[in-house]
Amino acid sequence: MNKLVFKNSLKMLTVGAFVSLSALASPPLAADSFKVAVVSFLTGPAAGPFGVPGRNGAELVIDAINAGSMPAPYESAGFGGLQLEAIFADESGGNAKQVAEYRNLVEKQEVDAVLGYISSGSCMSVAPVAEELQTLTIMSVCGTPRLFEDSDWNYTFRTQAHAVGDSVAAALYIRDQLDDVKKYNGINQNYAWGQDSWKFFDIAMQQLIPETQAADNPQFPKLFSGQYGTEISTILLDDSDLVHSSFWDGDIEALVLQASVRGFFDKKKFISVAGASAVDNLGKRFPAGTVIGTRGEFGILVREQEGELNEWFINAYRERYGVYPLESSYQYAQSVLALKASMDKSVADNGTTPEKDQIISAMTGLNFTSLAGDVSFALGEGHQAVHPVGYGITAWNDEKDEPTVVDVKVYPAHCILPPPGQLSEDWLAAGMPGSDC
Amino acid sequence: MQTAITVFLDGMTYASYLFIVSVGLTIVFGVMKILNVAHGGFYAWGAYSAAYAIGLAAELGFPDWFAFILIGLSSMFVGIVLGVLVERLILRKLYEHEEVIVILATFGLFLVLEDFILLVFGVNPYFAYQPMVFLGSVEMGGIFRDVYSLTLLGLAAFVAFACWYVLNCTKWGKILSTVIYDREISLAIGIDVKAVFVWTFVVGTMLGALGGAYIAPTISVAPGIGIDIIVLSFAVVVIGGMGSIPGALIGALMVGNLRAIAVHKFPEFELFVIFAVMAAVLMVRPEGLFAPAKIRRI
């Protein structure tokens, strides 16, 4: 452990020329390692399909960057010269418990930054506390647009584009690839993510395919309820020909199993916004011909995509964990890369070991390269990332004897997300100006 | 009409499921006067061991119908192992305690059982869809229903009949009734009450595990599945009358059908309606709709 030579007050003052007063008040980072808590579901129904693959994605990329074994542009070792020390924490137990745990992570375990969070509920409840405790927090997976549209945060970032992008891209894909959709219904979880996904999907459908009609009984079962027999009956009884679902975690798997036996997928077209984990977990039991998204250029959608970073990630992940990286592995890795890019940029800008406020100003509005595409912090005053979102149709690859996705279409960010300064709802109501796809 | 049939069938399937889980709870309460929160843990253990066994059998190339045997075997296994262990090591020492303290002890046990699942089975979900796929689907009321869920009705009817038969037509049933009626008198006339308790608890555990094991093929078996079912079965048991088997049947039918109607017509009342009925029954007839006659001791 060598002492940080740059960390003296004189240097602080020269840097302080453009750093705010609060920067002076913030304590300098103690050692030459940077401690980050990675939070994801380690228990509960979301652990297998989302939490653990996400945790593994973060771990893999963190270890590779610490060792300097990533391909370009992340070939330099360390995060702005610092080694990143990760501790892994569990996201289950409800929002209030997450807030309590967040406080413990910051105040007891004294982490420098917190990274992760899958559920929109966790993100919404943690962001105000991050502000209160002035701790850099990078959200990885959660999707509700309310996070940055209802408030501005100084310490919170999100590397995942929000649910409006997923919903608009879904509607665009339906317009471009599916014929004969007259009426659509939905089954979504009864919390921020499910409610927002359905709401924006509905608005986008009305804008893009005005001749379609929404069913009057969209279903909102409780998150993690596991049995959907009655909901499936309700949807089977109506005359909708397309069903939208933003189910994720174990719920999508349960829904698909229960629905496929009942011929649901023969009667209805199905669009799953975030269910790609089930495609891998259920294998042949997952119905072919389902429209599937991964909320970006992630997971199964980019499994065949060329590119040094992407191929390195897939191979290294398979070698270490024995399975393909899933959507959440990419999402968590993307958050780690955002941290790496901003800490490196902070060193380039300031010439010193990065400090919290320098990292934050470096990250604000940053453009960086992710595993399979580019990402930029364009919304939410430079804190909310935007990136393209793709959809495809599930199929079975007999040659490799594994699931695959065909007819992939990727929609660029400006087609599916509002421009800076405009609220999603206003943008959608105005007919999505600027979206030219 | 289509809707009516569908609501009815949805309600009946859910009711059958609730009945199978709750009947074990009510038997244990009737005989031992223990309201067992750990029943939710037994349910989860049943689901996990069945899902694990079915997955393993599928990998080893056993035919799909074999899964039904495995469901039976794994619930028996869980019932005997966990039932005997829990009764011997924990409950036996608590019979002299207040009944609410015993509830708390079973709550502690429930937490322990939940996490033991994580230690034994890990965090990844298990899928055991083979039996459900094997039975396929059938068209009823204009939509397809999976046959597997419909077999729940048969299983529930079988369990109900078996309980009725054992209680009313066998020597065992007479012994049980005596113990339920008065524990001290039973001791006095030479009934081995301890043995009756062990057997009752094993059967109760087995039925809880059977509920989990039988539902396992239709769900993603993941940690935490026991939490919601335990309050639901409390509601069932309380509505029908704690300790009464026909009560559990009526309670399950009411809760299952009310829930089905709510989901179809008033989704936002799904949970509210169940517990509102539970509270209403407790207020009007605290002993439940089908309580066994209460003995008056002087």
Add this chain to the structure above:
Amino acid sequence: MMRSILLDNTVRCVIVAFMALACIGLVLPNWILNNTMFGLARGLAVLGLLLLWRTGLISLGHSLYFGLGAYAVALLEKHTGSTDIILRLVIALTVAGVIGFFLGFVLRHYRGIFFAMLSLAFSMVLYGVLVKTEALGSTDGFSVSQTTFLGWQPASKYPLFLSIIAICIVAIIGVQFYLRSAIGYLTTSVRDNEIRVEYLGYSVARAVHIKYIISAALAGVSGALIAMSLGQVDPDSMVNWTVSGELVFITIMSGPGSVVAPFIGSITFEFLRTFAFEWAPHAWQLIVGGTLLGIIFALPEGLWSLIQRLWTKKGKVL
């Protein structure tokens, strides 16, 4: 009467101990301060349960009042924007107290398992409503902004900590006062022989009713304080049946011996959970559940009996 209360040994010890805690609070690291705050706040609900337990009643549905208090704080802020501590506490206390008053008319006739089950049913009704209603935040709940004190927003948590301590002192004195009163002594005898108490000419139902309202109000304040110190309310951590189970768990763990026991038990529980969660993220429930079983078997009179034993060894009588 009031003077004799102030001369009461327990009360004097409590005041001294809490004053000391208030001073230590100035130098405690934030995470310890937080956990102590949660512990003290939750202790209020446990104190309410202890009151009921002295009558032989255990409620498996006190999360109803706990949740009402917490949601009162969140909804007050959502609809009026007010974050003032006095308004928050008053509304939480009122909502919980009034609902407790009305439900008390029903519950006062129930004993044992029926009391437990009916309380459970009432709390699950609230849970069912919250989870399914988008306007009430459904499963997400709401964030709660930091508390203001007559318009002043402090930079640290310490003023809130002091307020919690003050409320705890008031609650302890109040409950001790109540237990020493005739009606307080009475309810303990209800546990032993209800019929005999009736023969003495007292209304058992009324005595139970009063206790129930007090415990409901305490749980409401407790929920409000937790919401304020945590900054978040949601149905699964505030209203679900597991929360009631946890509260009863702390009650049993603390033991019925003293009005101070709930606070000691509750703070212990808070730290137990924090460490269990840190050391064994996959098995923290196992540690918590195991502790519960251990206490029921090894320390049926709770942690308080342990403390008592230590004190008497030193030759002091508390």
